[in-house]
Amino acid sequence: MTNTTDDDKEVEDLEITLLLEGMFKRYGYDFRDYSMAHLRRRLRYRLESSSLPDMGAMLHLVLHDRSFFELLLRDLSINVTEMFRDPDIYLMIRNEIVPRLKTWPFVKIWHAGCATGEEVYSMAILLHEEGLLERCQIYATDFNQIALKKAKAGIFPLDQVRKFTSNYQKSGGRESFSDYYTADNDSVILKNWLKTRIVFADHNLVTDSVFSEMQLVVCRNVLIYFNRDLQERIFQTFYDSLCPGGFLWLGSKESLKLSAIGKRFEALFPDEKIYKRAL
Numbered sequence: 001m002t003n004t005t006d007d008d009k010e011v012e013d014l015e016i017t018l019l020l021e022g023m024f025k026r027y028g029y030d031f032r033d034y035s036m037a038h039l040r041r042r043l044r045y046r047l048e049s050s051s052l053p054d055m056g057a058m059l060h061l062v063l064h065d066r067s068f069f070e071l072l073l074r075d076l077s078i079n080v081t082e083m084f085r086d087p088d089i090y091l092m093i094r095n096e097i098v099p100r101l102k103t104w105p106f107v108k109i110w111h112a113g114c115a116t117g118e119e120v121y122s123m124a125i126l127l128h129e130e131g132l133l134e135r136c137q138i139y140a141t142d143f144n145q146i147a148l149k150k151a152k153a154g155i156f157p158l159d160q161v162r163k164f165t166s167n168y169q170k171s172g173g174r175e176s177f178s179d180y181y182t183a184d185n186d187s188v189i190l191k192n193w194l195k196t197r198i199v200f201a202d203h204n205l206v207t208d209s210v211f212s213e214m215q216l217v218v219c220r221n222v223l224i225y226f227n228r229d230l231q232e233r234i235f236q237t238f239y240d241s242l243c244p245g246g247f248l249w250l251g252s253k254e255s256l257k258l259s260a261i262g263k264r265f266e267a268l269f270p271d272e273k274i275y276k277r278a279l
């Protein structure tokens with residue numbers, strides 16, 4: 001016999017499934033293959049914050065009120081990021097991957113799930129210092145338009161600069177980090193020239209198409225929110241987007257290890273989650 005708690009959870013999961021189906025059918029955003037643990041956590045948070053009685057009420061609201069859907073969209077997209085996050089891996093990118101990238105006449109890089117842009121600006125700085133930026137085209141994409149707008153602006157809170165500077169130094173930075181921004185009251189504004197090789201674009205990994213002939217795909221701390229099936233589909237997207245011998249850089253908790261497509265990649269630096277597409 002099931003107890004009430006199990007029963008409640010079963011009903012809640014069913015309501016969540018209906019909610020996701022409704023969001024997809026009504027607005028085209030597909031969260032159906034995100035991890036249930038992530039969905040439950042974030043939707044319960046919204047339930048409480050908006051004082052709604054249950055997920056059923058949330059379904060009604062989402063179908064009838066676009067602004068509520070947009071609120072939910074923000075809840076489901078976690079934008080936590082920082083410049084030179086995991087600095088030791090940036091050091092490895094600098095020392096091990098950039099020299100390999102230099103063997104191509106022109107280099108295309110895709111940052112999928114770039115959030116507010118800190119990761120992509122870190123890459124632009126690194127490539128500049130290694131003399132490669134001018135030969136690169138960087139695509140920075142996310143499906144969260146509010147995050148993308150911030151990314152395009154390149155303005156960050158001043159109180160984060162100490163952390164960014166420390167990360168930059170640990171990542172093998174060759175200059176003074178302050179060369180790359182001007183301070184203005186409570187913010188730092190990144191220098192405009194850092195943006196010249198970057199194209200920011202709205203792109204949904206689940207429903208939009210592949211990029212082509214990339215030398216490097218960076219997708220860190222995005223796939224952790226997806227279930228195994230969706231992760232597998234996205235790995236295929238990355239495989240199709242990379243040129244033979246191109247590199248894939250995942251987040252610290254993500255891996256190709258158990259993936260069926262893993263055998264079509266070489267685990268170049270498995271601890272750092274850097275893979276190479278087979279030739």
Ligand SMILES: C[S@@+](CC[C@H](N)C(=O)[O-])C[C@H]1O[C@@H](n2cnc3c(N)ncnc32)[C@H](O)[C@@H]1O
Nearest residue numbers: 077081113115142143144204205206220221222
């Ligand atoms: C935690 S942030 C990671 C930011 C950065 N890559 C990093 O590691 O610092 C995750 C980002 O993935 C984005 N994201 C989640 N699902 C997505 C999807 N289906 N398509 C595109 N971006 C997505 C979110 O909007 C969010 O900006």
